[in-house]
Amino acid sequence: MGSRFQVVEQGPPIEVFQLNKLFTEDSFKNKVNLGVGAYRDENGKPWVLPVVRKMEKQMAEDDTLLHEYLPVLGLENFSNASVAMLLGENNPVITEGRAFGVQTLSGTGSLRVGAELLNKHLKYTNFYYSSPTWENHHLVFINSGFTQPRTYRYWNEKTRGIDFDGLIEDLKNAPENSVVILHACAHNPTGIDPSNEQWERIADVMEERKLFPFFDSAYQGFASGDLDRDAWAVRYFVERGFELVCAQSYAKNFGLYNERVGNLTIVISDKAHVAPLKSQLTWIVRGMYSNPPAHGARVVANVLSNSTLFDEWRDHIKMMSSRVIQMREALRAELIKLGTPGNWDHIVKQIGLFSYTGLTPRQCEHLIQEHHIYLLGSGRINICGLNPTNVEYVAMAINDAILKFPAKDDDSRAKL
Template sequence: MAPSRFTKIKIAPPIEVFAVMKAFNDCTHEKKVNLSVGAYRTDDAKPWVLPVVRKVEAELAADMSLNHEYLPILGLESFSTAAAKMLLGADHQTIKDGKVTSIQVLSGTGGLRIAAEFLHRILNYDTFYISSPTWGNHRMIFNQAGFTNCVQYRYWNAETRGLDFDGMMEDLKNAPENSVIILHACAHNPTGVDPTEDQWKQIADVIEEKNLFPLFDSAYQGFASGDLDKDAWAVRHFADRGFEMMATQSFSKNFGLYNERIGNLMMIINDTSMIVPTRSQLTLLVRGSYSNPPSHGARIVSSVLNNEALFDEWRGCIKTMSGRIIEMRNGLRERLEKLGTPGNWDHITKQIGMFSFTGLTAAQAKHLADKYYIFLLSSGRINMCGLTTGNIDYVAEAIHDAVTNVK
């Protein structure tokens, strides 16, 4: 028998967040804490199925008219239309003018992949900019879609534990025309640091002046501040200014539909005659990738977004989730300051959303795992949802020890 064709395959490096999750799951210590995975947890450290989601699921299960036939290639139209209205505002002028088109995609990741393939294969763009740091999947998605030139723009200032706005602006000003600029709509992952409204205006000025292409990654609308409109401010500002752009929306966090892979890819195209050709090309890209998207989660989100009573109930859920995160931020900062932990910890409450870039080093993160069974990424990013009223004192004391004794 001939030698195996697979003998030259090398083991790929592990994806850190999943490796840390496995280490947590394998750990048997009674005080173990998981601060790694990007998913909401209740104060009992349990996943939460939103009550409004339970309600709609029951209604769908009782609806004998529904079946499991394929959705159209571009997904459930009532979902994608409502998702775009949620992001832009139902009365936004671009929607009234017919400049907006949307398709259902496989959550944020799938939306970014289809967007990247469209930008590279159809518009022939080859340079993309990501923040330093950014979500760990951005680079891989665009590289695998065919982009060959990845550039990082400065974002995180380690000294101030805030935004390096001057560095960001300088790097964007040096970007070549038609570069794709990936922007986090709100609750920047992993830092939790967002530009101010005035800074967003200046960012828009540079992108317009340099003829760059903005692509917003919106994974946390409503989940960040509890206010859908506030969390969409940056996207709406760009739309107000007449930018052509793309935005990917994930409903994993704000609906708790993680494994349903429900997302939307929204595009603003100023020449409305180009919408039909654009959708035809998107159809081919989706057909050659996953053929068509799943229906269950899309029907849930569509039902909620298109029903006023359910929509109001859902907004109450996201206020509950965002409120718990804010409470944990305040609690962690208060405890670290009370302990006299070296350094300034006000960035914990200045940051927003699920994640905090704590400033902890890789060595300190390892110390927390080895000594206290507290699992987080080596970058120092923690998921605030992993904190509870039952473990926050323990975590604060462990961080105090790590910062004090591990250089």
């Protein structure tokens, strides 16, 4: 008898995880992984933040900590600390009771819970994401019930910067009540953020067109080393009087990737709506994963609410962000030294983990096959994959790929 499951077709691999698998299986001594979005130290090794280690040891010794279920919406002190970190402790929306948070399964879970809330209860069906964006945005929103995916222009291949006129034009043509996904800082994959003046212009158009901002904040503090600077755009929209939601992740800035620590911050214009919103969010989470895990959230909550630990953590994020900045400068310097065709200033103008290099799919393929340097076909690289011992090798390989396969004018990644 045939299996009932014979109707199930093989799905396509997820590129970034597939890349990681190929890297792991590669026996080449000088292989380099520029794919997966995780911090690596100067020896190319994963790094557990010392303040996290310290906290975990303390928690292991604490006999009062139990493994009982958390409430459906998670640890309240964790969410309160997260909202305060994002919006600034004395933000009027917090003191007026118009902002609250719920603990979620990292940034992805936060996007999913927020999207489901907007789709089921506000009946929103249109959503916009930047072209390009983090590849999971589309899937998460579609799976949450949104039916009209659209894109707004973002990356300009020629200038290797933002196509700001295109972005504004696309938002101006967006139907009312469209949800617009905005990267709070360190845009993934391009690493290029709008300037403060550009954010103001984006807010003008969104206000005018009655569009709904959904921020994705995956790198607060990690991008520039400054928590306030990385939250500027979100705070500005709040100050302008927008109602909004923001997905927060602690994967990168606390190095808690596999603990799935996230928060969904919701800012509204009238605190009377907080109780009904929380009740509906409770049912959304109940039907999805019932309640969140405690370990990582406790680590974050304890660090954020203790000034000594908080300062220690801030030093860690400053150190991580400055290492990224140094590696950007080192890669650019090596490419210039080799006389690599093209202008490489965009690498140091970009911020955060990622750089959209401008390499073509064919050049990327060459880097993987000939040089054992693993990167996405879009040309996005994780700058943390670079370190003082491999940056020269990577620059040499990039130079080789560009000389062997010069980019044609029509070889653009806009299609990807």
